[in-house]
Amino acid sequence: MDRVVDAPELSGVRGALGKKAVTALARSVIAEARSAALAGDSPATFAEVVTRVRQRAEARLRAGLTPVINATGVILHTNLGRAPLPKASIERIAATAGGYSTLELDLSTGVRTRRGVHAELGLAELVGAGDVVLVNNNAAAVMLALSTLAAGREVIVSRGELVEIGGGFRIPDVLARSGARLVEVGTTNRTRVDDYARAIGERTACLLRVHPSNFKISGFAERPALAELASLAQARRIPLVKDLGGGLVVDLPASVADSELAREPSVQACLRAGADLVCFSLDKLFGGPQAGAVAGRAELVKALRDDPMARALRLDKLALAAVEAVLDAYRRGALSEIPVHALLAASLDALARRVDEWRTALGELGGATETVRSEGAIGGGTLAEAPVASVALRIAGRPPEILAERLRSGSPAVIGRVVDGALLLDARSVFPEEDRLIVAALRRALAE
Numbered sequence: 001m002d003r004v005v006d007a008p009e010l011s012g013v014r015g016a017l018g019k020k021a022v023t024a025l026a027r028s029v030i031a032e033a034r035s036a037a038l039a040g041d042s043p044a045t046f047a048e049v050v051t052r053v054r055q056r057a058e059a060r061l062r063a064g065l066t067p068v069i070n071a072t073g074v075i076l077h078t079n080l081g082r083a084p085l086p087k088a089s090i091e092r093i094a095a096t097a098g099g100y101s102t103l104e105l106d107l108s109t110g111v112r113t114r115r116g117v118h119a120e121l122g123l124a125e126l127v128g129a130g131d132v133v134l135v136n137n138n139a140a141a142v143m144l145a146l147s148t149l150a151a152g153r154e155v156i157v158s159r160g161e162l163v164e165i166g167g168g169f170r171i172p173d174v175l176a177r178s179g180a181r182l183v184e185v186g187t188t189n190r191t192r193v194d195d196y197a198r199a200i201g202e203r204t205a206c207l208l209r210v211h212p213s214n215f216k217i218s219g220f221a222e223r224p225a226l227a228e229l230a231s232l233a234q235a236r237r238i239p240l241v242k243d244l245g246g247g248l249v250v251d252l253p254a255s256v257a258d259s260e261l262a263r264e265p266s267v268q269a270c271l272r273a274g275a276d277l278v279c280f281s282l283d284k285l286f287g288g289p290q291a292g293a294v295a296g297r298a299e300l301v302k303a304l305r306d307d308p309m310a311r312a313l314r315l316d317k318l319a320l321a322a323v324e325a326v327l328d329a330y331r332r333g334a335l336s337e338i339p340v341h342a343l344l345a346a347s348l349d350a351l352a353r354r355v356d357e358w359r360t361a362l363g364e365l366g367g368a369t370e371t372v373r374s375e376g377a378i379g380g381g382t383l384a385e386a387p388v389a390s391v392a393l394r395i396a397g398r399p400p401e402i403l404a405e406r407l408r409s410g411s412p413a414v415i416g417r418v419v420d421g422a423l424l425l426d427a428r429s430v431f432p433e434e435d436r437l438i439v440a441a442l443r444r445a446l447a448e
């Protein structure tokens with residue numbers, strides 16, 4: 001054991017990982033070699049054991065967060081970190097992260113202020129809400145809204161909206177955890193205003209409407225417009241909470257105007273329709289860091305903010321810095337500075353030109369490639385099914401899984417998708433600054 005850990009071949013990984021971690025890896029490699037030998041395999045040599053320890057240590061070192069090039073065509077890819085941040089957000093994070101900041105201090109008075117007040121007011125102004133409270137993500141936003149408004153009481157939800165958004169966010173479970181009791185109304189495919197009206201009683205705390213982000217009920221289906229539900233809620237004096245998710249705060253560009261995405265409601269539209277509180281993510285179509293917001297009527301938002309749970313769910317200062325910079329960009333109307341909007345706005349012609357340029361740069365290696373129309377997506381649980389027209393580089397004639405694996409193991413890794421036996425690298429989610437890198441990665445992968 002000591003000889004393995006102290007082997008000269010492991011000096012690099014010992015330095016990077018620490019002797020303790022290398023010892024733990026050596027212990028498990030030796031144990032595995034021993035049981036393999038007992039099971040009848042030929043015993044591993046000392047050199048083989050050392051090599052296995054080194055390989056595992058190297059894999060561990062690679063395993064942290066690493067930048068990748070997203071050529072999946074899915075703009076808000078949850079596995080790849082959703083929205084990339086604007087440069088201004090990155091700069092603002094850098095400027096405040098290493099030192100002290102005015103997180104809870106007003107410089108003009110020298111008096112303590114509420115954390116996040118600047119970003120919360122800015123966001124409220126942008127979406128036309130009475131007030132906004134910022135938390136860790138949209139799951140936290142929904143949890144806070146329900147537990148503040150409805151703990152120990154009833155929340156009415158349509159059976160068609162008892163959904164799972166992904167990553168463990170299931171509406172019935174979130175409701176149960178918030179301490180509220182779920183009252184289901186309607187059926188999976190059809191729910192009417194009357195269904196809600198009949199279910200309202202003394203113990204009703206609020207109506208909850210969930211945006212069907214990642215699935216569709218088609219055919220014999222019906223549900224009331226948000227405004228109809230809002231009228232009912234208003235008449236019966238109970239709040240209507242909308243879990244919107246997407247966080248769209250502007251009109252979408254012409255490139256997606258006739259796609260399904262054009263029907264994605266904005267935060268403003270939900271508030272105008274009469275929702276009392278709207279919960280949404282800031283790392284989806286808003287284009288910011290991981291954060292969640294509850295926007296709506298001032299007295300309700302204040303109740304949420306004053307709930308002890310808000311303290312446990314509060315947003316950290318680096319994300320706040322990033323949100324402030326995104327808000328600045330919206331205020332200036334500089335959508336092109338927000339990467340999600342820049343990616344969405346790219347025209348098909350521009351994408352096709354870039355893919356052609358990748359192929360030209362590949363020279364002979366580009367022989368087996370073609371430029372094809374493809375379907376990207378918004379992703380991130382935000383109309384995940386709604387396609388966004390796109391253009392991709394298609395590589396056929398080679399086993400696509402092997403090629404995909406080679407591109408994944410490069411630096412930077414390039415993530416594509418396999419469709420109909422070919423590898424597609426979709427330009428919709430690739431930044432023009434990454435074109436050079438993608439060509440270099442392809443050159444290495446195709447030359448092997």
Ligand SMILES: *Cc1c(COP(=O)(O)O)cnc(C)c1O
Nearest residue numbers: 137138139213244245246281381
């Ligand atoms: C994405 C989404 C969530 C979860 O949001 P997070 O920011 O990932 O916590 C919840 N509800 C809806 C409708 C969503 O689209």
